[in-house]
Amino acid sequence: xxxxxxxxxxxxxxxxxxxxxxxxxxxxxxxxxxxxxxxxxxxxxxxxxxxxxxxxxxxxxxxxxxxxxxxxxxxxxxxxxxxxxxxxxxxxxxxxxxxxxxxxxxxxxxxxxxxxxxxxxxxxxxxxxxxxxxxxxxxxxxxxxxxxxxxxxxxxxxxxxxxxxxxxxxxxxxxxxxxxxxxxxxxxxxxxxxxxxxxxxxxxxxxxxxxxxxxxx
Numbered sequence: 001x002x003x004x005x006x007x008x009x010x011x012x013x014x015x016x017x018x019x020x021x022x023x024x025x026x027x028x029x030x031x032x033x034x035x036x037x038x039x040x041x042x043x044x045x046x047x048x049x050x051x052x053x054x055x056x057x058x059x060x061x062x063x064x065x066x067x068x069x070x071x072x073x074x075x076x077x078x079x080x081x082x083x084x085x086x087x088x089x090x091x092x093x094x095x096x097x098x099x100x101x102x103x104x105x106x107x108x109x110x111x112x113x114x115x116x117x118x119x120x121x122x123x124x125x126x127x128x129x130x131x132x133x134x135x136x137x138x139x140x141x142x143x144x145x146x147x148x149x150x151x152x153x154x155x156x157x158x159x160x161x162x163x164x165x166x167x168x169x170x171x172x173x174x175x176x177x178x179x180x181x182x183x184x185x186x187x188x189x190x191x192x193x194x195x196x197x198x199x200x201x202x203x204x205x206x207x208x209x210x211x212x213x214x215x216x217x
Contacts, residue, residue: 001033011036016054019045019097021131022105035059042081044132046088047100053081104133107189107196111135114200120211133190136170139183143210145217151182155210162209163202 004011013029013036029036041054058066076082087093108129115126115135120143127136144151153169160166170184189196 001029001036005033005035013038015039016041017044017132020101020104020133022108022129024130026131030057037062042085042088045097045101046085047097048081048085048088051078051081051084053077053085103193104189107191107193108133108135110193110196110200111187111189114204117204118207120207133188135187135189136173137185137187138180139185141183143214144183145214146179146182148217150214150217151179152185153182156185158210159203159206163206165199165202165206167203 001011003009011029011033015026015028015038018026018028018040029038037059038057039054040057042048042051043054056066088097112126112129112135115121115137116123121137121140125138125140127138129135139152139155144155151169153171156167156169168186168188169182170186171181173186174181174184191199
C-alpha cells in the first residue's frame, strides 16, 4: 500500500474471502492506506453466493465517479437480497457462519491429509491453503504428458467420468501463454466433510490409473 501511494498507483484490495482463514488473521487494506479501494461481497463468508450483493469502500475522491459509472450499469441491488443481507450481522447469524468456517477447516484438513498421501505430488506443489475453501495443486512435469494431451484438463475429465468427482483444471486461473493451467487443478471443499472425504477417497482410487497412463504415453 505504501509503495502504491508513493508511486501514485491506486491499490485495489479484493477482500471477498475475509472471515474464512486458518491460523493467519487477515487484514484489510484500509489498515495501511486511506486511498485504497476495497471490494467485498456477501457471497463467501456470508454464504450468499448467487444473491449478487456486495460493496465497495472508496476514498472520498472516487465516490462520485464510481456512482456515475454504477448508474450506467445498474440501479440498485435486488431488494430481497438487501433485506436478507440485513440479517448477516445478527449474533445468531454470525454463530452459524462461524460453524460454516469450522466445517471448511475440517474439510481442508481432509484434503491436505489425502494429498499428502500422493507420493508423486510433493508438498511444495500444493499451494498454501491459508484461506478460502480451495486447494490449488500443481501436477508437476512428471505427472503430465502435454504432447499426448494428458494435462490437468484431461485428468479432471477422466476423474469426473470414472469416479463422478469434479475438480477444476487450472486453465481458468493461469496465463494461457505459459500452459501452466493445464498442469494445475483446484479442489473445492465448500461442500460438507462427508462429501469431501468421499471425493478424496475416489481421487486416490483414480490416481494410480492416471500415473500409469502418463507413464505409458
